[in-house]
């Protein structure tokens with residue numbers, strides 16, 4: 024049996040924050056693997072280190088120690104510009120609080136990653152297609168303030184997908200939404216996995232959402248809980 | 255990110271905060287307007303001074319006795335004979351006309367009005383050499399010279415002081431040092447006041463002057479004005495004059511005991527003075543630009559802090575350090591470039607108004623805004639924006655994505 028293709032392989036990650044005299048171990052030797060095309064939920068109590076883990080997986084932050092391989096590449100060996108390129112091309116990040124640029128339209132927000140990728144040809148078309156894919160065909164020229172929360176999160180998802188990343192990382196994507204639009208966003212994310220095969224990692228507190236995924240990873244006190252491996 | 259996009263984004267973000275951007279630009283606007291106005295006024299002043307020097311006459315040379323650089327023993331004065339020798343076309347072919355002058359001060363009175371004025375004993379040729387135009391009457395003639403006539407030609411300012419008017423004075427009799435002189439002519443105004451007033455003078459025949467007003471031994475003269483035949487012959491004429499005078503004063507070997515000075519030399523001196531003035535004023539303007547630059551830096555720092563989350567987000571979706579740097583540098587240099595352009599307009603306006611005010615107060619003076627000054631101001635203001643934007647932009651570019659995203 025050939026080893027499954029791991030998009031993410033994290034080995035003994037630690038992240039330590041120094042708060043004055045005491046060290047806070049946000050991650051304390053967490054290891055996990057996520058395979059291509061999977062939909063995985065990360066759960067755990069508040070303060071257990073889920074967001075810290077996601078930031079490292081998304082190359083927004085560097086671990087204090089441990090090794091992280093993304094698509095087989097050792098991330099800690101990359102310099103800042105290479106990290107920026109990885110964030111741009113391989114990772115799509117969706118935040119709890121949307122994080123859209125409020126001055127510009129949905130289209131311009133979605134175009135932004137393409138701009139940083141240096142793509143000029145067909146850029147607007149690609150951005151428009153991404154917006155159509157998340158069901159916002161008729162809101163393309165709206166600004167974030169003119170959109171509902173659910174619609175804003177759709178724009179954020181379109182932005183995360185426009186560069187066709189290997190994986191989509193979502194840190195509590197439905198946390199700021201009512202249950203109805205939360206469900207719609209989850210449906211959208213699952214559809215994207217089916218249609219494009221994008222690997223998806225979702226941090227959530229909601230058991231209902233976790234139940235929709237193929238696998239759940241529990242984080243406790245900065246470590247990955249083991250029963251998972253038995254499955 | 256390409257250049258035009260960066261500019262478009264910068265304009266969008268600057269116009270999102272119009273009042274703030276405007277106030278920030280104000281510093282640069284004032285600085286650049288000051289630079290432009292100063293340079294324009296400086297150039298205008300230079301032109302006016304140069305103009306008033308040319309107003310003395312054209313292709314002029316001035317011969318003084320004495321040497322300004324070296325000590326000379328046995329210094330001989332300049333005499334009428336020296337002047338006649340310089341006027342000899344065979345010895346000095348480059349000279350067109352010669353006007354020796356004796357000058358001093360005297361008390362001039364008319365019907366109770368008293369004026370202390372400079373008087374000059376001149377020859378008829380000085381009308382050509384010094385470019386004297388008359389508004390009425392005639393100039394001093396050879397006959398007046400021979401007869402040692404008690405006649406005078408007045409400058410318009412002197413006429414104003416004595417008679418309270420600038421016309422209809424020919425035929426009046428005035429007293430110079432108590433002696434009666436008949437007014438035969440009135441000079442046109444030369445304007446300008448670079449060499450004291452050229453309009454507050456009294457001209458009398460050289461012969462009359464030396465005999466009755468300014469006692470001079472051995473036909474001594476104070477200055478000899480010489481006109482070269484054309485502008486290209488001025489330095490040639492200067493050489494020839496020096497040659498003749500060396501022979502006459504027998505100073506072929508030692509140092510010259512006279513000085514030949516050309517109009518161009520005066521112009522050069524005047525230019526040095528106005529240049530110093532321009533540099534000084536320019537320095538003041540540069541300081542205000544500096545203050546404007548600090549204003550830009552200040553506001554850019556505020557803007558970076560305000561937009562920390564935005565910067566974090568941009569980095570999270572793939573912006574490199576360089577992209578953020580360019581974004582903020584574009585904003586700061588656009589801010590100062592716009593400020594610069596508006597400043598150029600304002601400076602132009604100020605210079606124009608200064609010109610109008612000067613014209614209204616009787617000093618014809620045209621400020622000149624040169625292309626150089628405009629280019630300089632544009633370049634300099636953009637450079638100020640770049641320089642003072644560097645620190646805030648660097649700070650923005652150096653932010654860590656996670657921390658920036660967490661910022662409230």
Ligand SMILES: Nc1ncnc2c1ncn2[C@@H]1O[C@H](COP(=O)(O)OP(=O)(O)OP(=O)(O)O)[C@@H](O)[C@H]1O
Nearest residue numbers: 040042047048049068069070071072073074075076
């Ligand atoms: N910048 C920081 N400085 C100091 N401590 C931090 C910092 N970021 C996180 N921590 C600490 O690390 C631990 C893990 O934080 P993290 O944000 O990963 O929790 P979480 O699992 O995402 O919680 P939640 O479910 O509430 O979002 C917490 O105890 C937190 O106090």
Ligand SMILES: [Mg+2]
Nearest residue numbers: 073074075194
């Ligand atoms: Mg969290």
